[in-house]
Protein backbone atom coordinates (compact mmCIF):
# COMPACT_ATOMS: atom_id res chain seq x y z
CA UNK A 1 0.00 0.00 0.00
CA UNK A 2 2.73 2.51 0.93
CA UNK A 3 4.77 1.70 -2.20
CA UNK A 4 1.66 1.85 -4.40
CA UNK A 5 0.58 5.22 -2.95
CA UNK A 6 4.10 6.65 -3.22
CA UNK A 7 4.21 5.70 -6.92
CA UNK A 8 0.63 7.03 -7.35
CA UNK A 9 1.63 10.41 -5.91
CA UNK A 10 4.97 10.66 -7.75
CA UNK A 11 3.18 9.91 -11.02
CA UNK A 12 0.51 12.55 -10.29
CA UNK A 13 3.23 15.12 -9.47
CA UNK A 14 5.16 14.42 -12.70
CA UNK A 15 2.02 14.53 -14.89
CA UNK A 16 0.21 17.50 -13.33
CA UNK A 17 3.44 19.44 -12.64
CA UNK A 18 4.61 18.91 -16.22
CA UNK A 19 1.28 20.13 -17.61
CA UNK A 20 1.36 23.17 -15.31
CA UNK A 21 4.85 24.14 -16.45
CA UNK A 22 4.10 23.57 -20.14
CA UNK A 23 0.74 25.37 -20.08
CA UNK A 24 1.47 28.23 -17.71
CA UNK A 25 5.14 29.04 -18.41
CA UNK A 26 6.64 27.43 -21.50
CA UNK A 27 3.84 27.93 -24.01
CA UNK A 28 3.19 31.65 -23.25
CA UNK A 29 6.96 32.37 -23.35
CA UNK A 30 7.33 30.54 -26.68
CA UNK A 31 4.27 32.37 -28.08
CA UNK A 32 5.75 35.74 -27.07
CA UNK A 33 9.26 35.18 -28.38
CA UNK A 34 9.02 32.78 -31.31
CA UNK A 35 7.22 32.76 -34.65
CA UNK A 36 5.37 29.58 -35.73
CA UNK A 37 8.30 28.18 -37.83
CA UNK A 38 10.47 28.09 -34.68
CA UNK A 39 7.74 27.71 -32.06
CA UNK A 40 5.92 24.66 -33.42
CA UNK A 41 9.03 22.42 -33.86
CA UNK A 42 10.16 23.43 -30.34
CA UNK A 43 6.79 22.48 -28.85
CA UNK A 44 6.78 19.17 -30.76
CA UNK A 45 10.23 18.36 -29.31
CA UNK A 46 8.91 19.24 -25.83
CA UNK A 47 6.03 16.78 -26.34
CA UNK A 48 8.45 14.15 -27.70
CA UNK A 49 10.34 14.43 -24.42
CA UNK A 50 7.36 14.75 -22.06
CA UNK A 51 4.83 12.26 -23.45
CA UNK A 52 6.79 9.03 -22.71
CA UNK A 53 6.85 10.14 -19.06
CA UNK A 54 3.12 10.84 -19.21
CA UNK A 55 2.53 7.29 -20.52
CA UNK A 56 4.50 5.93 -17.58
CA UNK A 57 2.64 8.23 -15.14
CA UNK A 58 -0.80 7.28 -16.55
CA UNK A 59 -0.04 3.55 -16.34
CA UNK A 60 1.33 3.88 -12.80
CA UNK A 61 -1.65 5.97 -11.63
CA UNK A 62 -4.21 3.56 -13.07
CA UNK A 63 -2.44 0.40 -11.88
CA UNK A 64 -1.60 1.60 -8.35
CA UNK A 65 -4.97 3.37 -7.88
CA UNK A 66 -6.96 0.33 -9.04
CA UNK A 67 -4.80 -2.01 -6.96
CA UNK A 68 -5.38 -0.01 -3.75
CA UNK A 69 -9.07 0.48 -4.55
CA UNK A 70 -9.89 -3.17 -5.34
CA UNK A 71 -7.27 -5.21 -3.46
CA UNK A 72 -6.66 -3.14 -0.32
CA UNK A 73 -10.03 -1.37 0.09
CA UNK A 74 -11.95 -4.26 -1.57
CA UNK A 75 -14.01 -1.72 -3.48
CA UNK A 76 -15.25 -0.07 -0.26
CA UNK A 77 -14.04 3.47 -0.87
CA UNK A 78 -15.22 6.99 -0.08
CA UNK A 79 -17.13 9.10 -2.60
CA UNK A 80 -14.03 11.22 -3.27
CA UNK A 81 -12.02 8.12 -4.29
CA UNK A 82 -14.79 7.04 -6.69
CA UNK A 83 -14.86 10.54 -8.21
CA UNK A 84 -11.04 10.37 -8.48
CA UNK A 85 -11.33 7.04 -10.30
CA UNK A 86 -13.86 8.48 -12.75
CA UNK A 87 -11.98 11.73 -13.40
CA UNK A 88 -8.59 9.92 -13.52
CA UNK A 89 -9.93 7.57 -16.18
CA UNK A 90 -11.29 10.54 -18.16
CA UNK A 91 -7.88 12.27 -17.92
CA UNK A 92 -6.16 9.12 -19.19
CA UNK A 93 -8.61 8.92 -22.13
CA UNK A 94 -7.96 12.59 -22.99
CA UNK A 95 -4.21 11.94 -22.95
CA UNK A 96 -4.54 8.88 -25.21
CA UNK A 97 -6.62 11.01 -27.60
CA UNK A 98 -4.01 13.82 -27.59
CA UNK A 99 -1.29 11.28 -28.33
CA UNK A 100 -3.14 9.42 -31.05
CA UNK A 101 -4.76 12.33 -32.89
CA UNK A 102 -3.45 15.93 -32.65
CA UNK A 103 0.12 15.02 -31.59
CA UNK A 104 0.40 12.55 -34.46
CA UNK A 105 -1.15 15.11 -36.84
CA UNK A 106 1.24 17.84 -35.66
CA UNK A 107 4.26 15.61 -36.16
CA UNK A 108 3.17 14.63 -39.69
CA UNK A 109 2.30 18.21 -40.63
CA UNK A 110 5.70 19.51 -39.50
CA UNK A 111 7.49 16.77 -41.42
CA UNK A 112 5.55 17.84 -44.51
CA UNK A 113 6.27 21.53 -43.82
CA UNK A 114 2.55 22.31 -43.39
CA UNK A 115 2.70 24.94 -40.67
CA UNK A 116 -1.01 25.97 -40.61
CA UNK A 117 -2.05 22.33 -40.13
CA UNK A 118 0.56 21.90 -37.38
CA UNK A 119 -0.73 25.11 -35.76
CA UNK A 120 -4.30 23.77 -35.77
CA UNK A 121 -3.19 20.52 -34.15
CA UNK A 122 -1.21 22.51 -31.56
CA UNK A 123 -4.26 24.64 -30.74
CA UNK A 124 -6.25 21.46 -30.00
CA UNK A 125 -3.41 20.03 -27.88
CA UNK A 126 -3.30 23.30 -25.90
CA UNK A 127 -7.05 23.13 -25.14
CA UNK A 128 -6.91 19.46 -24.16
CA UNK A 129 -3.83 19.88 -21.94
CA UNK A 130 -5.55 22.90 -20.35
CA UNK A 131 -8.59 20.68 -19.65
CA UNK A 132 -6.46 17.88 -18.19
CA UNK A 133 -4.55 20.40 -16.06
CA UNK A 134 -7.80 21.70 -14.52
CA UNK A 135 -9.04 18.12 -13.99
CA UNK A 136 -5.67 17.08 -12.48
CA UNK A 137 -5.58 19.99 -10.04
CA UNK A 138 -9.23 19.41 -9.10
CA UNK A 139 -8.82 15.67 -8.57
CA UNK A 140 -5.71 16.23 -6.42
CA UNK A 141 -7.59 18.76 -4.30
CA UNK A 142 -10.52 16.37 -4.01
CA UNK A 143 -8.27 13.39 -3.16
CA UNK A 144 -6.42 15.17 -0.36
CA UNK A 145 -9.30 17.30 0.99
CA UNK A 146 -11.61 14.26 0.69
CA UNK A 147 -9.26 12.03 2.63
CA UNK A 148 -8.79 14.47 5.51
CA UNK A 149 -12.45 15.43 5.74
CA UNK A 150 -13.76 11.87 5.32
CA UNK A 151 -15.72 12.66 2.10
Ligand code: HEM
Nearest residue numbers: 012062065066068069084085088089136139140143144147
Ligand atom coordinates in the same frame (compact mmCIF):
# COMPACT_ATOMS: atom_id res chain seq x y z
C1 HEM B 1 -8.25 5.38 -12.15
C2 HEM B 1 -7.73 6.41 -11.54
C3 HEM B 1 -7.45 6.49 -10.06
C4 HEM B 1 -7.72 5.60 -9.05
C5 HEM B 1 -8.39 4.23 -9.12
C6 HEM B 1 -7.23 6.20 -7.82
C7 HEM B 1 -7.31 5.62 -6.57
C8 HEM B 1 -6.78 6.14 -5.40
C9 HEM B 1 -6.87 5.54 -4.11
C10 HEM B 1 -7.57 4.22 -3.80
C11 HEM B 1 -6.25 6.37 -3.23
C12 HEM B 1 -6.10 6.14 -1.71
C13 HEM B 1 -7.13 6.99 -0.98
C14 HEM B 1 -7.00 6.89 0.52
O1 HEM B 1 -5.92 6.57 1.04
O2 HEM B 1 -8.02 7.16 1.20
C15 HEM B 1 -5.73 7.50 -3.99
C16 HEM B 1 -5.04 8.57 -3.43
C17 HEM B 1 -4.65 9.69 -4.12
N1 HEM B 1 -4.83 9.94 -5.48
FE1 HEM B 1 -5.74 8.69 -6.81
N2 HEM B 1 -6.69 7.42 -8.12
C18 HEM B 1 -6.79 7.64 -9.47
C19 HEM B 1 -6.37 8.74 -10.18
C20 HEM B 1 -5.73 9.85 -9.63
C21 HEM B 1 -5.28 11.00 -10.35
C22 HEM B 1 -5.45 11.19 -11.86
C23 HEM B 1 -4.70 11.85 -9.46
C24 HEM B 1 -4.09 13.21 -9.66
C25 HEM B 1 -3.70 13.67 -10.82
C26 HEM B 1 -4.77 11.23 -8.16
C27 HEM B 1 -4.29 11.79 -6.99
C28 HEM B 1 -4.31 11.19 -5.77
C29 HEM B 1 -3.76 11.78 -4.55
C30 HEM B 1 -3.11 13.15 -4.44
C31 HEM B 1 -3.97 10.83 -3.52
C32 HEM B 1 -3.51 10.93 -2.07
C33 HEM B 1 -4.55 11.41 -1.11
C34 HEM B 1 -3.94 11.40 0.28
O3 HEM B 1 -3.45 10.34 0.73
O4 HEM B 1 -3.93 12.44 0.91
N3 HEM B 1 -5.40 10.01 -8.30
N4 HEM B 1 -6.08 7.34 -5.30
